[in-house]
Amino acid sequence: MVRQIYLITTGIVFTISIWMIFLWAPTEINQGQVQRILYLHVPFAWASMVAIIAIAFTSFLFLLTKNDRWDNLSQSLAEVGLVSAVVMLFSGIVWAKPVWGVWWTGEAKLTTALVLFFIYCAYLLFRNYFPPGNARNRIAAIIALIGAIDSPIIYYAAQIWEQNHPKAVVGPLASEESSLNGEMVITLLFCVLTVTLLFVGLVWTQYQTNKLLRSKNA
């Protein structure tokens, strides 16, 4: 019942967010329609950055308690985090071409975001190719703890190195100059909510699936 309510709510919120992105939010003056990629890029960037912090937290709890539940949750978060990182990188690449004139540049925020993608890949590849057991889970937890350092670096990269990537448009780092107008910021926050709901739903489904597979393999 709860699952069905969650699914319906997410579906409604998703539909509203699509309407807000394409019909309600105003068109940005300088970039035109392509600026609407912001409403996809930022929420998925948020999801991928929060996921690695959450993995570090659950990995820490696993190291502390040795409870397999935390390890399962870390794995589920990593898989959904990887999908989010792929969407973040792809949307960023496609947005960069019309705005900056290049698909990719070696600037700080992009490079640290790419590092995050590699951290997810390394974490999941390690889990898949290392023989299952306590040693694998412990080393994977340590990889996640080290990998989580990248998340705050990505967040502060535009402030620290001041290169091409725009500074934060919402949140504590957003300045008067870089902040969005009312409708744009509402749309962005609503899209963050939508992606968060999708993210939690996917992690939960993945967690249940992994639990089932683990119990069969045990």
Add this chain to the structure above:
Amino acid sequence: MLKYVFSILLFIIVSQPTLVFADDHEDLISGVINAISIDDNGNVEGILLMMNNGDFVNIDIKSGDNPTEFGLENIAGDRWVGNQNDNGKEVASKLKDHQKRFAPITVLHEKGVAKEIVDMEKRNVSSNLNFLFACFAVAWIAFFGYLIIINGRIKKSAQNG
């Protein structure tokens, strides 16, 4: 069921304006500068803008708090960004240059007071729709593709069980 959902979505889409350019209280206009009003200190007070339909619009230029921001290019394409608080004479010089060259500008204004003045966008901003489409299409394919993968795993484990 699906056809009702699509009908409602279609109704919402066609009943909405497809393009909104700015906040409700703000307005965007484009045109060439017909006249420039400059005070004794050399600061620009306002401009008379001729739009492509032949109408004239008076636009006030603001200094002090929340001054009008400019982003104007010279003939070589070098962009100057600033306001009258930074350099009032440069603002006047750039606007005169645009007036001489009949270079079109775009003004974001609120009740006739300019907030931003920039060179008129020559390219069609809508032409980047292919990038927008590609981005959303691939993102949602990746996302729902992942859902299908999870679903496959569930089915596989159910069959094995």
